[in-house]
Amino acid sequence: MNNFIVDAFLFDFFWMDLSNKQATLFLHVQFMKRIAIERIIYQEINKIIFLTKINLMKTKLLLPFLALLYFKSLAQDSPKKFTYGVRVTSSNASIVTETLFTPSNINLDINSISSFTISGFAEHHVGKLFYLQGGLNYIVKGFKQDITGIDDVGKFFSLRSDIKGNYIEIPIYGLFRFNAGKGNFFIGAGPYAAIGINGKIKTELFMLPTISSNSLELVLKEEEKTNFGNSTEDDFKNLDFGANIQLGYEFKKGLSLGLSLGLGIYDVSPNNNNTMYHNNLGLSLGYRFK
Secondary structure, three states: OOHHHHHHHHHHHHOOOHHHHHHHHHHHHHHHHHHHHHHHHHHHHHHHHHHHHHHHHHHHHHHHHHHHHHHHHHHHHOOOOEEEEEEEEEEEEEEEEEEOOOOOOEEEEEEOEEEEEEEEEEEEEOOOOEEEEEEEEEEEEEEEEEEEEEOOOOOEEEEEEEEEEEEEEEEEEEEEEEEEOOEEEEEEEEEEEEEEEEEEEEEEEEEOOOOOOOOOEEEEEEEEEOOEOOOOOOOEOOEEEEEEEEEEEEOOOOEEEEEEEEEEOOOOOOOOOEEEEEEEEEEEEEEEEO
């Protein structure tokens, strides 16, 4: 309490009678106690605020350090979110076909051909066991056909063709990895989309030189480019869609061996007289960079 308040109190107190002096003195003492208590409380609150500010400053300085330790532990203890790899696949390519019209004197035999796939892929670790894998493939698709029959003059012939189409394919897999030994077993499936870019068709025509002959002779051999389009003169449509399945084992260092199966679900035949769906079954050797 400042000096003005004290002087005013003493002046009023001097002119009071005894009873009033006692009462006023009592009230004054209580008032002074209240002021003292409030001052002590105010000082304690200021101490608490000051200490709180100090602690907050310490916390702000400590948080970046703790965050650095946390992320460092994540980098050491958890697997990488993204990994990349390459894969080479040796496969058999074939088609599932249904011919709506075949002449009675013609026999059509469809077989698989040897093919290959070169792949690059990126893999994202989504969950504990689940991964998403996307890639870019250069893949050879096609089939081998052998048309045999009797021509107009009664001679037997055999027309053999290797029909190959080269595609750029984009596959997407949902992949599961399970620890097994020193490596991991993986299995996955997903859709693909592909576009035809080029290819070759090798054709050989064999015929009996005479009706009485027992052995076929090669009378024609030619090679031409595979045509993509929707015309009846084309060999395949431009696009192909389907699903891929893969399974295999990856060793500790990232090397892997696997099996793959591609199943076409889109009719790639430009001819209305038949349907064609690409299939590929292969054995792959891959490497995932870790």
